[in-house]
Amino acid sequence: MLEKECVIDSIEIRKAEIRDAEKLSKLYNEVWEGKYPLNDFTEIEDVIRKIQENHFWYIANLGDECIGSAVGTYDKENNTVEFGRAAVQKKYQKEGIAQKLYDIIKENSLEKNVDILWGLMRNKATFNIAKNYGFTVVGYSDYYILLGSRETVLFGLNLTEQGKQKRVSSYMKDVYAINEVNKILRTMELKDNDGKYPEEIMAQLKLKGKKISFSGVYFDPNKSLVIDSFFEKEKIPEYIEATILVDKTNHLRFLQSFGFSITSFLPGWYQKNDKRYDCILLGKTLSEASIKDDSLTEIVDYFKEEFKRGLE
Numbered sequence: 001m002l003e004k005e006c007v008i009d010s011i012e013i014r015k016a017e018i019r020d021a022e023k024l025s026k027l028y029n030e031v032w033e034g035k036y037p038l039n040d041f042t043e044i045e046d047v048i049r050k051i052q053e054n055h056f057w058y059i060a061n062l063g064d065e066c067i068g069s070a071v072g073t074y075d076k077e078n079n080t081v082e083f084g085r086a087a088v089q090k091k092y093q094k095e096g097i098a099q100k101l102y103d104i105i106k107e108n109s110l111e112k113n114v115d116i117l118w119g120l121m122r123n124k125a126t127f128n129i130a131k132n133y134g135f136t137v138v139g140y141s142d143y144y145i146l147l148g149s150r151e152t153v154l155f156g157l158n159l160t161e162q163g164k165q166k167r168v169s170s171y172m173k174d175v176y177a178i179n180e181v182n183k184i185l186r187t188m189e190l191k192d193n194d195g196k197y198p199e200e201i202m203a204q205l206k207l208k209g210k211k212i213s214f215s216g217v218y219f220d221p222n223k224s225l226v227i228d229s230f231f232e233k234e235k236i237p238e239y240i241e242a243t244i245l246v247d248k249t250n251h252l253r254f255l256q257s258f259g260f261s262i263t264s265f266l267p268g269w270y271q272k273n274d275k276r277y278d279c280i281l282l283g284k285t286l287s288e289a290s291i292k293d294d295s296l297t298e299i300v301d302y303f304k305e306e307f308k309r310g311l312e
Contacts (some may be wrong), residue, residue: 011067011097013104016057021047023066024059031087041085055112056081056105060088060097068097072105074114078271081109083119083130099129106133115163115276116268121154123293130156136187139264139281139307140300142239142289150238150289152300155264155281159188166276167268168195170247175280180306181265190267195275197247203270203279238287245270246278253311260284262307 016024021044028041041047051057056072071085083105086098109117119135121127130137135156142152159167169192175181242260244252252262260282268276291297 010062011100012061013058013101014061016051016059016069018048018051020059020066021051024051024069027066027069027089028087031089041087056108058101058104060101062092067092068101070098070101070105072102072109074109074112078116078269079114080116080118081105081112081114083117083133086126098125099132102129102133110160113162115160115166115271117158117160119156121156121296122151124295127154127156127296127299134158136184137299137303138184138266139262139303141241141263141281142283142285150285150287152289152291152296154296154299155266157266159190159268163268163276164190166271166274167193168197168275168277169193170197170278171195172247172249174249174311175246175252175265175278178262178265178307178310180303184265185267188267197245197277198270198272200245200270200272201248201251203243203245238285239289240284242282243269243279244282246280249311252280252282255282255284256311258284261304262310263303265307 024047025042025044028047032042041050050071054071055074058070059066060068068088069086070083073082073084074080075082083102086101088095088097106117117133117135119126119130120141121130121137127137135158137154138157139155140152141155142150167190169176169190171194176185240260241263242255243266244255246265256262261284262280263283264281266279266281269279270277291300
């Protein structure tokens with residue numbers, strides 16, 4: 001294997017193209033070994049479709065060999081980029097290749113004037129990369145699917161300077177009184193910019209492929225079900241997740257009374273009329289979720305305890 005400096009100096013990083021689909025499919029199959037919950041990067045046809053959809057997919061080549069890949073998924077409606085889908089051949093891991101790929105994704109994202117960079121952190125490696133990009137851990141999520149079981153991940157977020165300028169904080173300060181919310185605001189250097197919030201209660205009304213986000217409630221048809229199907233015989237959801245605008249405290253308390261827990265505070269998450277509004281992510285789980293990397297357990301437990309005090 002080449003020395004670390006030599007590998008970094010010798011690789012070519014460029015935007016993924018349709019002609020790379022076969023190599024990329026092979027890379028993700030070899031690296032993920034069927035253990036990653038997203039299998040749409042392992043089939044050639046799906047890779048081609050994803051290349052056409054994603055604006056920030058970059059690959060690392062060493063000669064004719066594809067040795068690494070990472071994706072920044074651009075959401076035009078919400079003007080955000082999600083960091084993820086990193087894969088590096090095992091013999092070249094820990095050489096800084098994933099970091100270099102993400103550097104380019106970040107640079108291109110900022111050039112496109114996105115408001116938010118974010119990602120879900122499944123292990124200590126991605127946690128450390130996220131910290132390098134100024135991501136603040138704003139909470140956790142329990143809905144991730146891994147090999148038939150659910151997985152807890154950390155939620156990291158960076159509100160860009162443009163995003164900060166668009167952000168509006170609520171006149172209603174109940175949520176901001178939560179200690180951990182205050183800490184997140186200080187860490188991200190976010191100041192009050194009070195204004196009237198939209199009438200909407202839930203954020204993100206979307207329908208994408210087979211996975212449905214209904215008024216902010218996320219469903220995977222294989223693991224959960226749409227809300228009007230809850231009472232169908234022998235169908236029980238594994239989790240429900242809702243994203244609520246931060247000023248709708250009565251609705252937050254109502255959901256808490258039904259067993260929902262606050263899992264994340266998302267500053268500037270909801271966009272409307274070129275303004276951005278803070279949101280709270282809540283979840284209700286009916287089956288246990290595990291933590292993939294035990295080194296993240298302490299961080300997750302801390303958030304669970306802090307947010308539990310929430311609006312009680």
